[in-house]
Amino acid sequence: MKHRYLVILLFFKLLSGVFSSTLAQVPKTLDSVTVYLKTHTVQDTNYVIALNVMGRELHSKGNPDYKRADSVLWVAEKLAIKLNYGLGLSKAYTNLASIYYLTDRPQQAVEYFQKALTTAENHKLSPRFICGAISNVAAALSKLQQYEKVVAMQLRSLRLQEQYNVQPRIATTYGGLGSAYRELDKPREALVYYQQALALMLAEKNISGMAIIENNMGVCYDGLKRYDKSLASYKMALKHAEEVDFALLQADILVNIGLALKLSNRFKEAIPYVERSLAIGRRQENKATMATAYFNLGQIYEELKDYMPAEANMKKALELANERGNKEQIANYTQGLADLYGGMKNFQQAYVFQLERNKQIDSATVARTSAEVQRLVAHYETEKKEAQIKLLRQQAQLHDEELNRQRLQRNALLIGGTMLLLLSAVVSAWLLNRSRLRRLDEAQRLRKQIAHDLHDEVGSTLSSISLLSGMVNSLIAQKRPEAVERAIQKINTDARQILESMDEIIWTINPGNDSLQRIAMRLQEYAQPLMESKDISFSFQIDPTLVDIPISMEVRRSLYLIGKEAINNLIKYSQATRATVRFTRRDNQLEVLIQDNGRGFDVAQPSKRTGQTSMKQRAEAMGGSLDVQSTPGQGTRLVLTTAVVE
Known part of the structure; x- marks a missing residue:
């Protein structure tokens, strides 16, 4: 089982230049803006900007004060509404959404990023600002794992940047597209967008952003089994993260280096990198980072057949995940321990952890794992029955030495026949479950294939038609008949392409x-x-x-x-x-x-x-x-x- 825990794309760090434009007379550091707010008695637009700067600095620095930042930004929102100041209001919503994003409230983050976008559009703010707001909505949708919507939103941002010739292009748009395609298991497409994002960040000298993108590129190369490339990307990412003293990103990259080495069967080389990640997590008192490092150390020791440290590290990982209440990590670590005990032939413990895992997942996943549970039950019950039978035979020998050999043979045959029947029943049940599991897997693969085909063949073309349709009214108003004709021709072409694609998909799945x-x-x-x-x-x-x-x-x-x-x-x-x-x-x-x-x-x-x-x-x-x-x-x-x- 492979696990990959990534630093979430820190969009508010990468959007320097999208939302950082403040008025020249408003300070930009926490200390200076605090003094400014105390001495600036007029509650005007500059005051709103200063409140936004304070809210941003309070929640995005090393020791974030989310509660205080939230209070400051609510004041900024009310004053911006009173002054009808669109830029200040949109920034307040953006900063509030960033707090929700960082405190694992993605649905609220989506809501407030959407408010920021709507406000920017209603007040006709700059195209760059609006494009950045669209990318922010996409970033929050990514945390909800709605990757198809992420692609649609980021492509919308990219098209607007091209339409209005926004320069320089917004790096997070490309980075967000790369991450969405990576999650959709399209590493080659992801790499194209990551490389464009990296070039933009290099031009901006955005070292933090370069570190994050290099790290994500390494994950793509891992998916392509190009471990030489992934290790080179990870090490460049680590260099950049160390330049800006980005500790938690360093920890994430170090784990990824360890995983790439593990996938390359260089297990002993991997251990020091993961241990360095664990040390950073301890210094930062970050339980998520520590849990990830412990679990991956456990998996590496499992590959080395060194089961004692493997068990100890995985148990520490599960303990930390339980403390945090992280359901995804709890599920993964529980399954990891079940697999570990299975490899150790400790089927009783494997059975306990597999049952615990099944309590945490939905019925579809239970169906996929039922065969494994039955296998563990069969092993455990068979071992127990064999031990009981052995004891009974020993007692029979001591008590019935005088019985004739023929009777003993008949009893042995009877016991053997009973065991054979029990074994046959267990094997039949296991085979039946395996057959059911295979049918479920086949149905699931078919559903995924149809969804994948519809997304690839139809989704992007529909997005194109939607965008072009929206442009036609604008072109008519601008009295540009040639452009209107070209747009309509493109819509007709795209519609024919969708019909052809749907025909191919239906033909493919028709038995x-x-x-x-x-x-x-x-x-x-x-x-x-x-x-x-x-x-x-x-x-x-x-x-x-x-x-x-x-x-x-x-x-x-x-x-x-x-x-x-x-x-x-x-x-x-x-x-x-x-x-x-x-x-x-x-x-x-x-x-x-x-x-x-x-x-x-x-x-x-x-x-x-x-x-x-x-x-x-x-x-x-x-x-x-x-x-x-x-x-x-x-x-x-x-x-x-x-x-x-x-």
Whole structure:
């Protein structure tokens, strides 16, 4: 089990330059603004700004005073409303939301960040301010794990920045998009946005922000199993965090370095880094940091089969999580201890912790873990019964030495038969649970796949249509007919794209298409008109022995997407006059050939446009392989091979 606890994106630190514009005569430090408020008797807009500065400084520094900051900001809000001062009111809402964000009240944080955004829009504040306010709403939604909404909000901010040419761009918009895509298990997309955020922060000399982004980039590289890259990112992040004396971020990065080393099977090297993180947590008296370090130390010792320190560290982690009432950590640490005791063959303790874990999770998760519970019950009950039977046999030997051998044999057979029946019952129950679990997992995977497809194929396009639709009225009012026409054409194009995407998703999940013949027909229907439009002589062949072979939804989808991508590349780039698509059976293997006589390319330097990496990943995910052969001037030959299941 892998756990990754990250420093939350500290948006209020990274938004320096978005909300930090104060009037020149208002001081910017806590001590100086305190003096200013005592001596400045006129309660004007400058007074509102000063209250906001005090509220921000009180809650965002090393020893935050949230209660006092809250009181100061409520005064700022009331005075700003009285003066009808939009900038001061929006800043007051922003700072109040920051307090709710930092004190684990994300729903209230969303509410007040939204108030700040609405106020900024109503008072027509600067585009930069409004874009930053949108990114703040997204940051709070991220804490609620509503990552699809985060992407939509951050893209909205990014489009407005482009529309109004906001310079420099807001780094947190890119960083927030990166974090959302990372949580949606799209590390490659996340890295693109993180790199843009890093470049902006470098230009701003925002060292804290650079440390956070480098840390998050390391997590993405871990997800891609590029541990050399992740370690380099983590160590750069640690250097930046040490430059600005950002202790808790240092602790988080040190744990991540330890985890990357653990994933690289360099367990002993990992221990000192996690211990340094634990030391920082103790100095800061931060129980969350200490709990994370203890648990990860325990997991590293578990990998080393050093069970005593593994058990001790995990128990300390669980104790701290219980003190904090952190349900997510309690659940993870309880499961970790159950797994640890299972590895130690201490099935009684494993059973106790697994039952405790099941009390903390919903019914769907209970279904996923029921097979594990049954396995532990079987182990424990079998061991107990074997011990009881052994004792009974010893007593029978002492008491019944005079009994004849034939009777003893009959008794032994009777006991053996009873045990066999008990064992058969236990095994049958376990197999039944495993079968039910498999069906639940398959249904869950299908639901996730449909949700993922709808998000990827439809979500972003709908966002585009929504944005363009909102722009049309504005363009009409500005009397720009050419721009209106272009926007409407783009809306029509996007709508057609959504219809095509929905058709593909429905076709993929329809069980009536579970055969190779159906997928071959689908690819032929897709390819034929494209080939004709380019005057390409096209041959499509399928081995008759493959026609009725069934194929799963996941494999069907991967086959179709690989074929579609290869055909698109052929149409766009090959300049071919002849092309062939052939489905062939070789022994127990399916071979799909896509070949052309076009201009070819150098496979040692593949173009990013061809999507070779994506196609190869899909082939590997379905248990197959993809071989691309091409030479400049001599065409391209793509061969996909995978197992046939009858």
